[in-house]
Amino acid sequence: MATTPKIELKNVHKGFGPKVVLDGVNLRIRQGESLVVIGGSGSGKSVMLKCILGLMRPEQGHIFVDGEETTNVSGRGRDTLMKKFGMLFQGAALFDSLPVWENVAFGLIRSQKLRRSDAKEVAIEKLAKVGLGADVALLSPSELSGGMQKRVGLARAIAADPEIIFFDEPTTGLDPIMADVINELIVDSVRELGATTLSITHDMASARKIADHVAMLYKGHIIWSGPAEEIDRTGNEYVDQFVHGRAEGPIQMEIRRP
Numbered sequence: 001m002a003t004t005p006k007i008e009l010k011n012v013h014k015g016f017g018p019k020v021v022l023d024g025v026n027l028r029i030r031q032g033e034s035l036v037v038i039g040g041s042g043s044g045k046s047v048m049l050k051c052i053l054g055l056m057r058p059e060q061g062h063i064f065v066d067g068e069e070t071t072n073v074s075g076r077g078r079d080t081l082m083k084k085f086g087m088l089f090q091g092a093a094l095f096d097s098l099p100v101w102e103n104v105a106f107g108l109i110r111s112q113k114l115r116r117s118d119a120k121e122v123a124i125e126k127l128a129k130v131g132l133g134a135d136v137a138l139l140s141p142s143e144l145s146g147g148m149q150k151r152v153g154l155a156r157a158i159a160a161d162p163e164i165i166f167f168d169e170p171t172t173g174l175d176p177i178m179a180d181v182i183n184e185l186i187v188d189s190v191r192e193l194g195a196t197t198l199s200i201t202h203d204m205a206s207a208r209k210i211a212d213h214v215a216m217l218y219k220g221h222i223i224w225s226g227p228a229e230e231i232d233r234t235g236n237e238y239v240d241q242f243v244h245g246r247a248e249g250p251i252q253m254e255i256r257r258p
Contacts, residue, residue, distance in 0.1 A: 012061035023220030
């Protein structure tokens, strides 16, 4: 018996004036699955993510979460939907004016109306899960290294035990060792929560580490999708070039020469 996908995109189109960014995207993410969407800069990964989150509205197509269409959801329906989501932003996106614990507990306090004392306890618990002690909770984000900020961002993403977590370029700007630490934390956190995850990245080391399935977005289309272990034998020349980081191939970069 077929099960309802946790997230599904059907023929999703999004453009900006004459520029077509998403040109009929079809994607299915199963309950508990970790899907990583790869693709170069400007391929539409972030736009796709924003459409799922409801930050942008596609001109055509349908987006479903747990079988319910969310493309035009608003009001209380949107509030209910957002409670299912956790998000790790590309640059951690912490609030400099708030201490670390309040950054982690931000959604618990604002959306779930948890008492500040209870929210602080949850924040310290989640910080511990990403390897940060209670002493970090009182620091400001500016006192943290880039890797620590990313871990705080992950703690915030899992603070409310969400059903679905989005990861936007989770290892951008990190050295290879810290990037692997973040990848390990993502895997452990997701496994413990049993969450469904959608990650977008151009970092193949990260994709290989955290993905059950991989899909590649190119020129507004999903041009290949399959199990992560098959990424090196797709038979798709575009995927092969991207995965191995080769300048020569069907994907041509526009380079202005003097």
